[in-house]
Amino acid sequence: MRRYARDCLGLKAYLEDPGEGRLRPQIAARHLLWALLFGHVLRENSYHGVEWLVRSSARRAMDVGRAFGDDALGYFTERLDPESTRLALSTACRQAKRNKAFDNSRWIGLAVDGTSSGRSTDSLCRWCCPALNEEGAVLCHLHHLVLVQIVGTGLSLPVDIEPYGENDSEYAAGQRLLERAVKYLGPRFADYVVADAKFATAPFLHTVSALGLKAVARLKANLPELSQAAQKRFDSQPPQVRFTHGRDHIEVWDAEDFDPWESLQWTTVRVLRYRQYKPDGTVIEAYWLTNFTIRELCSESLFGLAKSRWEVENQGFNDAKNRYGMEHIAHHDANSVLVNWLLITLALTIERLYRLRYLRRGNHPPHTAIQLVRLLWLTLGASPAADSS
Numbered sequence: 060m061r062r063y064a065r066d067c068l069g070l071k072a073y074l075e076d077p078g079e080g081r082l083r084p085q086i087a088a089r090h091l092l093w094a095l096l097f098g099h100v101l102r103e104n105s106y107h108g109v110e111w112l113v114r115s116s117a118r119r120a121m122d123v124g125r126a127f128g129d130d131a132l133g134y135f136t137e138r139l140d141p142e143s144t145r146l147a148l149s150t151a152c153r154q155a156k157r158n159k160a161f162d163n164s165r166w167i168g169l170a171v172d173g174t175s176s177g178r179s180t181d182s183l184c185r186w187c188c189p190a191l192n193e194e195g196a197v198l199c200h201l202h203h204l205v206l207v208q209i210v211g212t213g214l215s216l217p218v219d220i221e222p223y224g225e226n227d228s229e230y231a232a233g234q235r236l237l238e239r240a241v242k243y244l245g246p247r248f249a250d251y252v253v254a255d256a257k258f259a260t261a262p263f264l265h266t267v268s269a270l271g272l273k274a275v276a277r278l279k280a281n282l283p284e285l286s287q288a289a290q291k292r293f294d295s296q297p298p299q300v301r302f303t304h305g306r307d308h309i310e311v312w313d314a315e316d317f318d319p320w321e322s323l324q325w326t327t328v329r330v331l332r333y334r335q336y337k338p339d340g341t342v343i344e345a346y347w348l349t350n351f352t353i354r355e356l357c358s359e360s361l362f363g364l365a366k367s368r369w370e371v372e373n374q375g376f377n378d379a380k381n382r383y384g385m386e387h388i389a390h391h392d393a394n395s396v397l398v399n400w401l402l403i404t405l406a407l408t409i410e411r412l413y414r415l416r417y418l419r420r421g422n423h424p425p426h427t428a429i430q431l432v433r434l435l436w437l438t439l440g441a442s443p444a445a446d447s448s
């Protein structure tokens with residue numbers, strides 16, 4: 060996996076020098092970095108767990124050059140430059156595109172969404188933000204972040220993270236994040252941005268357009284004029300299209316001549332409404348807005364792009380938090396928290412490309428993520444391979 064990251068994903072320089080910030084390092088950055096990255100792949104997410112691994116007989120098979128303590132990881136991540144890991148993430152994604160990892164998809168999407176993690180009672184670092192109850196009393200502290208992820212390609216790859224503190228907002232952090240992601244990935248990397256209703260604001264949509272991307276955003280009651288106009292019109296019409304999506308039946312209403320709200324500098328707005336009938340009888344209804352024209356993108360394809368937003372919840376936050384340690388703050392230092400999130404993001408991206416593209420040659424089905432983790436742990440217990448670091 061390390062050889063794959065180094066040679067196939069173009070990360071050789073990064074794995075050697077990942078943005079060292081320590082003045083007189085005793086332990087080379089490459090050992091600490093790879094132990095952290097591979098630790099996340101193994102789902103050994105605490106610094107204590109990584110220390111245990113590198114002090115065990117697994118260290119040589121992990122291709123980590125020397126042992127160290129958990130305090131060395133804290134000192135290292137407090138000083139590591141986060142931009143180097145962000146650049147490494149975009150390098151890996153660009154290289155994956157060059158290696159035709161997304162060639163089965165007509166459209167490449169970027170999903171943007173926010174979440175919170177690492178609940179603590181006290182405020183322990185700059186990203187610890189108070190969570191208040193209705194009376195304004197502090198319940199606990201949480202760390203807020205926005206994630207951007209490649210979606211709609213059958214290969215969900217997290218790309219970058221932007222944290223935000225107390226006097227900031229999810230939607231402003233999302234704009235900064237998207238601008239940086241497009242700068243690092245290159246202007247023609249992706250085709251569209253998909254986001255929840257929180258991001259369906261004129262400034263965010265204008266940022267998307269200025270970056271040369273199309274926007275697909277959930278439409279909810281926070282845009283009352285447009286959502287009421289769409290509901291009124293669609294309620295008086297039969298659905299234009301019906302199709303199946305897995306075992307579900309879908310009905311779609313779609314029109315591209317709605318008036319933009321006052322601050323939105325679009326000529327017209329296209330709104331799509333779908334009703335999704337599940338076999339158990341439940342019905343899901345949702346509205347989406349976009350500046351894709353019907354000529355560019357049919358109703359069924361727009362439905363698919365809207366659904367690609369779920370990848371940032373399922374293959375993004377859900378995986379990162381429940382399997383790869385994003386819910387756990389290993390070290391309450393502002394730079395450490397951000398670096399750790401970015402390393403989780405990079406570990407996920409390397410693991411997915413390695414498992415779903417590199418190992419998936421021939422006709423056999425790909426390993427699931429848990430199958431690969433079990434195989435890797437078995438490899439660590441076997442007789443150690445020669446140290447090639």
Ligand SMILES: [Zn+2]
Binds near residue numbers: 392
């Ligand atoms: Zn904190």
